[in-house]
Amino acid sequence: MDTFALIVTIGVALFFTYTNGFHDSANAIATSVSTRALTPRAALAMAAVMNLAGAFLGSGVAETVSKGLIQTPEGSTGMGILFAALVGAITWNLITWYYGLPSSSSHALFGGMVGAALAGGTTVYWDGVLEKIIIPMFLSPVVGLLAGYLVMTAIMWIFRNSNPHKTRRGFRIAQTVSAAGMALGHGLQDAQKTMGIVVMALVIADVEEYSEPIPVWVKLACALMLSLGTYAGGWRIMRTLGRKIIELDPPQGFAAEATGATIMFGSAFVFQTPISTTHVITSAIMGVGATKRVNAVRWGVAKNIILGWFITMPAAALVAAGSYGLVYLAFL
Incomplete structure (x- = not known):
């Protein structure tokens, strides 16, 4: 096996993790920044540290990515498939980052894997893709929407007779904890996805x-690159999540973050399912916002985000398949 090809593939995988960090960092901190619970730089620093810590909490998601979606390809063709999959995911990440659309880095990666595998003649485990990717892709936003609505409804009932000023101040402090939980969950989920790719390359x-x-x-390399990418920030996407869907106050921000973090931890530890941080937090924000009134949520922006969810996997798959074709013509 060409050592150079291995080094290049691992390098591209780590770069994907970096783009994942700055693309998805907004997921963890947008609500805290928009409610002024944290300053942007303080929020990014906290998120970077918690992403680093979260990467060491488990390995179930990494095993799903490395063994449960496509048959491990062999030889130089196999390395070309992994390389093309990563190129597809990175390309889609950069496009959606440029336009400020909070699409899923996870589904960009999975779409890239499937597209490159099909182009390279490698078996795709469609049962695994359906069970671990497609079903959670549709189910996690529904759970996030409903759970966000219920959590915010409970908060409104519990604090219905409290002093509004003191309540807002208390939840602004509590958001530091909920944002840290989101960042920890992001590290737990997303660093492991790249770990799975690197392990596949080593195999x-x-x-x-x-x-x-x-x-x-x-683990350390993937965690550090995710952490560095997180600190680089994702200001375009942060504006979309923090302001364009709904104007959030501290109780709403806490409810959305607490909901998102709980779903991510449950998915990683209980089901070992690699879900999208973006899907979960975006749907939780919508659910929280709907408690104010249904038209308080800017559903036009939400519609564009949902459209991005549906086109991410096929778009990344097409780019990855094309990339594999170029790699095949040039090197294989």
Whole structure:
């Protein structure tokens, strides 16, 4: 196996993690920044640290990505498939970041994997894609919407007779904790997705076996790149989540973040399912906003975001398939 190809593939995987960090950092901190619970730089620093910590909390999601979606390809063709999958995901991440659309880095990666695998003649485990990707893709936003609505309704009832000023101040402080939980969950979910890709590359290169634990250096490298990307910030997407869907106050921001963090931890630890941080927090914000009144949510922006959800996987798959074709013509 060409060592250079392995190094390049791992390097591209780590760059994907970096783009994931600045693309999805807004998910963890947009509500806290928009309600002025945290300053932007303080929020980014906190999110970077918590993303780093979250990456070391488990490995179930990484195992799903590395073994449950496509058959591990072999040789130089296999490395080309992984490379093309990452190019597809990175390209879609950069396009959606440029336009400020909070699409899913996770589904960009999964779409890239499927597209490159099909182009390279590798078996796609469609049952795994359906069970671990497609069903959670539709189910997690519904859960986020309903849970956000219920959590915010409970907060409104519990604090119905409290002093509004003191309540807002208290929830502004509480948002520090809920934002940290979101960032921890993001690290738990998204760093592991790249770990799975790196492990697959090492298996293709006969450097590692699936039976072995994920090497510490892989965890550390993925965690650091996600953390660095997070600190680089994602201001365009932050504006969309923090202001354009609905004007949030501190109780609403706390409700959305607490909902999102709970769903991400449950998905990672209970089901080992790689869900989209973007889907969960966006739908939670919508659910929280709907408690004020249904038309308080700017559903036009929400419609554009939902459209992005549906086109992310096929778009990344097409880019990845085209990238594999170029790699095949040039190197294979």
